[in-house]
Amino acid sequence: MDPTLDPPLPPPPRRLHHRASPTRRHHHHHHHNHNHNHNHHYRLTLTARSRGDDRSSQPSSDPAFFSSDDVPGSGGLENYTGSAAAAAAAAATGASGSLAGSRKRRYRGTWWGEKMMSSGGHQPLGNEGPKRNKRVDFREKRLVDSGVWMGSDDSAAGGFLGSDASWGEEVWGHSHGQGQRATVLGGLRRGIEEEPREHQIARAIVNDCLERGDDSVDLSGGNLRSIPSGLLRPLQHLTKLPAITEPPVTEDGYASLEPFLRLFLAGNALPTLCGELFELDTLRVLSLRNNKLTAIPPAIRRLTMLQEVNLSVNRLRTLPWELLWLIRKGDLKHLTVRPNPLLQIDDGDQDPDEAAVVAEWHVPRELRACVYDGPAPEEAWAPVHVATGPVRRYNAEGVLLPAELQQHQQQPTAMELDATVTADATPQDVDVMPPPAASRVPSLRECALLSLARSPAFDLLHDAELAGYPALMLRLLRDAREVRAAGGRSCSVCHRGFVLARTEWIEWWDCSTYENGLKGPRPSGESLRPLPFRRLGCSWGCVPGAEV
Amino acid sequence: MTTPDQQTEDQDYVTLVSGDGFEFVLARSTACISKTLSMMFDPLSKFSEALTGRCVLENISGEVLEKVCEYLCYNEKNKNQTNVPDMDIPPELCLELLMAADYLDV
Numbered sequence: 062m063d064p065t066l067d068p069p070l071p072p073p074p075r076r077l078h079h080r081a082s083p084t085r086r087h088h089h090h091h092h093h094n095h096n097h098n099h100n101h102h103y104r105l106t107l108t109a110r111s112r113g114d115d116r117s118s119q120p121s122s123d124p125a126f127f128s129s130d131d132v133p134g135s136g137g138l139e140n141y142t143g144s145a146a147a148a149a150a151a152a153a154t155g156a157s158g159s160l161a162g163s164r165k166r167r168y169r170g171t172w173w174g175e176k177m178m179s180s181g182g183h184q185p186l187g188n189e190g191p192k193r194n195k196r197v198d199f200r201e202k203r204l205v206d207s208g209v210w211m212g213s214d215d216s217a218a219g220g221f222l223g224s225d226a227s228w229g230e231e232v233w234g235h236s237h238g239q240g241q242r243a244t245v246l247g248g249l250r251r252g253i254e255e256e257p258r259e260h261q262i263a264r265a266i267v268n269d270c271l272e273r274g275d276d277s278v279d280l281s282g283g284n285l286r287s288i289p290s291g292l293l294r295p296l297q298h299l300t301k302l303p304a305i306t307e308p309p310v311t312e313d314g315y316a317s318l319e320p321f322l323r324l325f326l327a328g329n330a331l332p333t334l335c336g337e338l339f340e341l342d343t344l345r346v347l348s349l350r351n352n353k354l355t356a357i358p359p360a361i362r363r364l365t366m367l368q369e370v371n372l373s374v375n376r377l378r379t380l381p382w383e384l385l386w387l388i389r390k391g392d393l394k395h396l397t398v399r400p401n402p403l404l405q406i407d408d409g410d411q412d413p414d415e416a417a418v419v420a421e422w423h424v425p426r427e428l429r430a431c432v433y434d435g436p437a438p439e440e441a442w443a444p445v446h447v448a449t450g451p452v453r454r455y456n457a458e459g460v461l462l463p464a465e466l467q468q469h470q471q472q473p474t475a476m477e478l479d480a481t482v483t484a485d486a487t488p489q490d491v492d493v494m495p496p497p498a499a500s501r502v503p504s505l506r507e508c509a510l511l512s513l514a515r516s517p518a519f520d521l522l523h524d525a526e527l528a529g530y531p532a533l534m535l536r537l538l539r540d541a542r543e544v545r546a547a548g549g550r551s552c553s554v555c556h557r558g559f560v561l562a563r564t565e566w567i568e569w570w571d572c573s574t575y576e577n578g579l580k581g582p583r584p585s586g587e588s589l590r591p592l593p594f595r596r597l598g599c600s601w602g603c604v605p606g607a608e609v
Numbered sequence: 610m611t612t613p614d615q616q617t618e619d620q621d622y623v624t625l626v627s628g629d630g631f632e633f634v635l636a637r638s639t640a641c642i643s644k645t646l647s648m649m650f651d652p653l654s655k656f657s658e659a660l661t662g663r664c665v666l667e668n669i670s671g672e673v674l675e676k677v678c679e680y681l682c683y684n685e686k687n688k689n690q691t692n693v694p695d696m697d698i699p700p701e702l703c704l705e706l707l708m709a710a711d712y713l714d715v
Contacts, residue, residue, distance in 0.1 A: 457715075500688045505680045505710040508696050509703045516700035534707055555692065602691075 260289045271295055274302035276320035281327040281348070288326075288335045296322065296341055321345050326352065327371070336548030339363045350374055350397075359383045359597065360548030369395040369578075377401040379567060379595035382553040388444060388575055395578040404593040406448060406569055420451040420566075421605070424589070441582035442574050447591040449605050450567035457504040458533060459540060459561040501555065501602040506537065510560040514541040514549070537561070553596040554603035564598035566605060623650055624663040625678065631671030633678045637662075639685045643713040668712070673705045677713065684715075 263280050270278045276299060301318045323346035324338075331352040338347075339360040346369045349357075354375040361367075362383035370384070370393065380398060387393040406419055423446040454462045503511070513519050519542070527535060541560050544550055551558050569591035574583055576590075598604060623640050625633045641647035649658040658664040666674060680696060687693045698706065 500684075501691060501693050502684045502687045503693070503696075505677065505684075505713075505715040506707060508680060508698055509706040509710060511695070512698035512700055513703040513707075516703070518700045530704075530708070531711065534711060537707065557693065557695070600693075 256289070259284045259286075260292070263289070263292055267292055267296065271299055274300055274320075276301055277323045277325075279325045281325040281329070283329055285326070285329040285331060287333075288331065288338065290335070290337065293324075293335075293337045293341060296324070297343070324348070328352075334358055334547065336360060336546055339548040342366065345369070347371070357381045357384065358547035359550050359553075362386060362551065363548065365390070365392065367393050369393075371397040373397050373399055373401065375401055378404050379593045382568070382594045382596040385444060385568075385570055385572070385594045386553075388572060394575065396572060396575045398576065398592060404567060406591065418451060419448040419569075421449045423448060442579070444575070445571040445583075445589060445591075447569040447571055447589055449569075450593075452564050452566045452604050454601060455561065455563050455565070457506055457561070457563075459537065499602045501600040503557075503559065503599060504561075507559060507561055507599075510537060510541045511558060513538075514545040514560050515558070519545060550597060552599035552603050554598050554607055555600075557599050559597075559599035562597040563600050564604055566596055567593045568596060568605075569593055622662065625674060626663065626665040627669055627671040627674040628665075628667045629671050631674060633674060635678060635681060636685075639681050642681055642684050643715045645713045666712075669709050670705070673702060673709050676702055676706055677709050677715075680715065 263283050263285060266280055266283075267278060269275070278296060299320050299322065301320050303314070303318065320343065322341065322344045324341070324344060325346075325348045327348045327350035329352050331349070331354060334349075334354065334357065336358075339358070340363070342363055343366055344364050345366055347364070347367060348371040350371045351374040354372070354377060357372065357377065357380060359381045360383075361381055365387070367387055372380070377398070378401075380403075384393070384396070388396065454466070456462055522538075527538065530538075544560050549558055550560070550562070571583075571589040571591045573587070573590050574581070596605075621637055622634050623637050623646075625635060625640065625646075627633075637650060641650060646664065648654065649656055649664055650662065652659055669677070676698065683696050
């Protein structure tokens with residue numbers, strides 16, 4: 062086979078083409094363009110432009126598209142098979158005769174891509190069998206590529222669709238079979254064990270709100286001990302309805318239809334919060350008053366549109382650092398946290414178990430009596446950093462380091478108490494630490510746990526499958542599961558996601574202006590009432606003063 | 610016998626072999642992030658691993674050991690960074706990696 066026949070449009074058919082259509086006079090021009098033909102097939106816009114620019118009145122670029130029908134006596138679809146045979150014969154003899162047939166095939170080849178044609182051309186002894194197979198292959202390929210289904214292609218299309226469907230089912234069955242079974246079983250179990258009555262009521266309330274477009278969801282006093290899964294997620298898509306029913310349009314008719322989502326979970330018995338709550342990123346008001354919460358998950362950071370939060374009458378010892386982040390970001394304007402058994406700064410005459418030690422004070426010495434003397438106006442509104450507690454470090458297994466190792470870090474900070482308080486006291490402590498401790502690279506355990514905690518496959522992992530694993534791993538996996546259930550954590554210093562905290566400390570900030578809803582600036586002479594915010598770091602490099 | 614040149618080369622690189630026979634050559638300092646490996650390769654110890662610079666980890670498969678080595682390099686590369694990127698770990702490898710991490714103490 063002549064290798065020059067491989068490129069898209071070989072010369073011999075071209076010559077015949079001109080003889081067959083005498084109206085085309087610019088054959089030199091055609092020959093000139095013919096080298097660029099394959100480009101035109103791919104760059105259609107370019108083709109259109111060059112046509113306009115061309116001085117010739119002829120469609121210069123791709124006569125190939127049309128010329129197959131110009132050849133006398135070669136029209137009709139049924140000729141295609143015959144022409145394939147003819148092309149095969151032509152290829153076998155190595156001659157460029159039988160031009161009508163071979164050219165037809167070439168055009169089809171060119172239309173769908175050079176690959177098929179060149180592979181056909183490389184078969185010097187092509188008999189009919191392989192050629193026909195090629196055609197079938199080719200037709201299937203065309204269906205897959207174009208996405209267009211034609212009635213005439215029913216056999217191939219049927220095969221394609223059928224095989225595809227069964228293939229999909231097979232794969233689905235393989236990868237999700239277990240999960241599906243689990244869901245089915247879960248569904249059955251749920252059907253048998255009736256859902257608790259308070260959950261049913263809560264679901265009814267949520268559905269009612271969704272139906273009426275009511276953006277104030279009141280689940281308070283519902284005696285909920287947990288938030289059933291799937292209860293809150295639909296609220297994400299709550300849509301308000303226009304309030305107009307009769308022609309006289311009142312002021313209310315012009316109210317915004319953007320939902321001002323408010324969720325009241327007050328007066329329940331919730332011990333923890335679920336991650337689903339923190340997916341409601343349009344939530345504006347959240348009341349968790351009078352529950353049994355011992356901690357607020359750091360995932361509250363995701364509720365960036367929160368304007369009002371009520372956490373009073375719970376069992377909170379500390380608040381998440383992320384709450385302060387929301388305040389300082391600017392949207393959260395009303396924070397109600399008292400009463401709660403919040404961690405108080407140790408002022409000497411309290412029970413040491415109940416009060417926390419302070420490692421570093423951030424207010425001047427004369428203010429340690431916790432009285433605000435009202436300096437700059439912006440500070441009269443902003444939260445004031447009062448003090449920082451000692452850093453507690455955890456090892457890679459999430460275990461608190463023994464006291465003698467902690468002591469090493471605590472010693473200088475304890476001395477800082479009586480020395481002059483400078484802002485950069487803590488970073489110096491970091492430098493004193495041994496080099497590996499300052500690295501911010503997570504451990505391999507942490508990497509694996511984080512990947513697992515982010516993967517939906519984790520939910521399908523049953524305890525029975527983990528029976529053979531060592532106890533330490535089971536504990537780590539339980540921790541990861543808790544973190545996942547609470548909506549994830551991110552480092553309060555470098556903002557990476559993490560599972561096992563490596564550092565932990567308390568910062569006391571006075572947010573009294575936010576506690577009274579920004580009704581007025583902090584008056585001079587008012588005593589500071591610092592709130593404890595718990596900060597977590599993802600590595601030993603993430604400590605106070607090491608902000609990124 | 611090894612020439613001094615070869616010896617220093619052996620000092621710089623160690624070979625980790627998986628249970629199914631895959632070999633990974635790493636810089637000694639990179640591998641010794643793992644406390645277990647660093648003990649094994651400690652020249653002062655008389656472990657055969659320390660003498661040959663070659664450690665066979667029977668209970669770790671090639672696929673997992675590849676990820677472990679990737680982690681060791683990732684750790685080495687980012688140890689002085691303040692913004693450490695996340696490492697990609699396919700969820701199906703997580704449990705085995707956790708076991709390996711436990712064994713190697715990384």
